[in-house]
Amino acid sequence: MPDLRGRLQELADAAARDGVTPGPAHAIRRGRQRRRRIAGGMASLLVVAVVAGATGTGQLGNQPSRPVTPATTPSPAPALRVQTEKPRPGSLEEDAFRQLTSELRRCPGGSSIPADLIGYVWSEKYQRLWMVAAKQPPAQKTRFCWTSGLFDATGNGSRWGARRVATQTSPLTSLGGGYDSGLWEIQGRVSKKATRLQLRFRDGRAPMDLAVIDAGDRYPVNFYVGFFSQPHASFQRDGWAADTLTAVDAAGRTVTSCRVGPKGGGTPKCPQN
Amino acid sequence: MADTEGFEEFYVATIGRLLGQLYPVTGDLHEAEEIVQEAYARASVRWARLRDYDVPEAWVRRVAMNLAADRGRRLQRQARALLRAGPPPQVPPVSIEALALAEALRTLPMHQRQAIVLHHLADLPLEEVAATLGTRSGTVKSWLARGRRALAARLGDPEEVLS
Numbered sequence: 001m002p003d004l005r006g007r008l009q010e011l012a013d014a015a016a017r018d019g020v021t022p023g024p025a026h027a028i029r030r031g032r033q034r035r036r037r038i039a040g041g042m043a044s045l046l047v048v049a050v051v052a053g054a055t056g057t058g059q060l061g062n063q064p065s066r067p068v069t070p071a072t073t074p075s076p077a078p079a080l081r082v083q084t085e086k087p088r089p090g091s092l093e094e095d096a097f098r099q100l101t102s103e104l105r106r107c108p109g110g111s112s113i114p115a116d117l118i119g120y121v122w123s124e125k126y127q128r129l130w131m132v133a134a135k136q137p138p139a140q141k142t143r144f145c146w147t148s149g150l151f152d153a154t155g156n157g158s159r160w161g162a163r164r165v166a167t168q169t170s171p172l173t174s175l176g177g178g179y180d181s182g183l184w185e186i187q188g189r190v191s192k193k194a195t196r197l198q199l200r201f202r203d204g205r206a207p208m209d210l211a212v213i214d215a216g217d218r219y220p221v222n223f224y225v226g227f228f229s230q231p232h233a234s235f236q237r238d239g240w241a242a243d244t245l246t247a248v249d250a251a252g253r254t255v256t257s258c259r260v261g262p263k264g265g266g267t268p269k270c271p272q273n
Numbered sequence: 274m275a276d277t278e279g280f281e282e283f284y285v286a287t288i289g290r291l292l293g294q295l296y297p298v299t300g301d302l303h304e305a306e307e308i309v310q311e312a313y314a315r316a317s318v319r320w321a322r323l324r325d326y327d328v329p330e331a332w333v334r335r336v337a338m339n340l341a342a343d344r345g346r347r348l349q350r351q352a353r354a355l356l357r358a359g360p361p362p363q364v365p366p367v368s369i370e371a372l373a374l375a376e377a378l379r380t381l382p383m384h385q386r387q388a389i390v391l392h393h394l395a396d397l398p399l400e401e402v403a404a405t406l407g408t409r410s411g412t413v414k415s416w417l418a419r420g421r422r423a424l425a426a427r428l429g430d431p432e433e434v435l436s
Binding site: 013014015018021023024026028030150154178 | 313
């Protein structure tokens with residue numbers, strides 16, 4: 001099919017010629033309406049968060065608390081507070097979970113197995129919501145499925161495709177992605193033995209603690225995420241600034257370590273899944 | 274400076290191109306129009322920041338591609354019951370060859386369709402396609418290869434080496 005581009009161009013030209021859009025003024029009006037709707041939703045969410053904080057519980061009144069074993073309580077990066085509460089109807093978090101649930105329908109068992117919301121973090125610095133969800137395997141199967149996504153304040157975002165874990169025994173896996181404005185995301189799953197996960201960089205900046213999300217007793221691993229900035233020009237010139245991930249247990253012992261940057265130093269490369 | 278200053282010019286200069294890129298992805302002109310308009314609406318409220326980007330069009334394209342993927346999933350669910358008996362998707366008048374391509378594209382998974390359009394129509398390099406779709410270039414490469422193989426098979430020239 002040597003003329004793939006030509007045929008695509010013909011389709012594109014026809015759409016540009018015959019398509020009808022209501023114009024820029026309509027787009028501006030529609031954008032403003034959308035912003036007002038979201039502002040209303042976010043304000044309600046803020047009120048709920050303040051009330052929850054004032055009660056000293058950090059939990060929404062009628063939501064069951066997730067059991068957390070003190071020995072494995074994660075110590076997330078200060079800027080990323082892990083939340084596991086069920087999202088409020090109409091909230092950004094609910095929309096994100098809906099999108100991840102839809103992604104997880106591709107997993108074995110389809111929609112007959114419900115998706116579990118594992119947790120989410122809001123990055124104030126980057127104004128992004130990151131969420132992870134997982135799904136139990138069908139009966140007689142052992143490999144669970146998980147997915148995650150990064151969303152802006154309007155709910156627009158990027159999702160990683162649903163993944164069935166390749167092997168349950170990998171103590172640490174890593175995926176990374178770059179976004180607009182030089183924002184980079186690193187995420188994956190980590191052994192439950194780890195209480196802290198640190199990312200070291202190749203460009204001399206200080207190491208960074210990543211947020212560890214406790215997946216509870218139904219999943220054999222926990223998840224993690226972190227964000228950092230690197231201009232795309234620097235990425236193209238020097239490669240990814242992220243270098244090594246090190247998982248540490250409650251006693252400060254290294255559980256495992258792997259590289260996310262180029263190979264070297266005898267440390268294995270982190271598997272992706 | 275008004276928050277929307279320059280937005281109209283940007284809209285007029287880019288709407289046709291983005292509509293042209295979204296149509297082969299959605300396979301339905303109305304759907305493409307609606308998605309593109311929504312993407313511009315989202316851009317308009319951030320225009321004060323977006324207008325300083327090197328290529329604000331890339332941001333709008335990315336939003337539109339994400340919306341297309343979301344709607345694709347929703348439609349898949351609704352389509353089984355509704356669209357089989359409903360009217361065919363709205364398509365602009367094009368040659369038989371292009372129409373055959375549009376039909377064949379509709380059979381591909383959304384991510385393969387998006388990768389093909391972004392790479393072969395929008396002429397984006399693999400890395401940029403990957404950034405737009407929020408994945409890695411290796412994955413995009415594989416989507417492109419599978420998508421092109423599937424298209425070649427459907428369009429009747431499976432022997433052809435696709436590049």
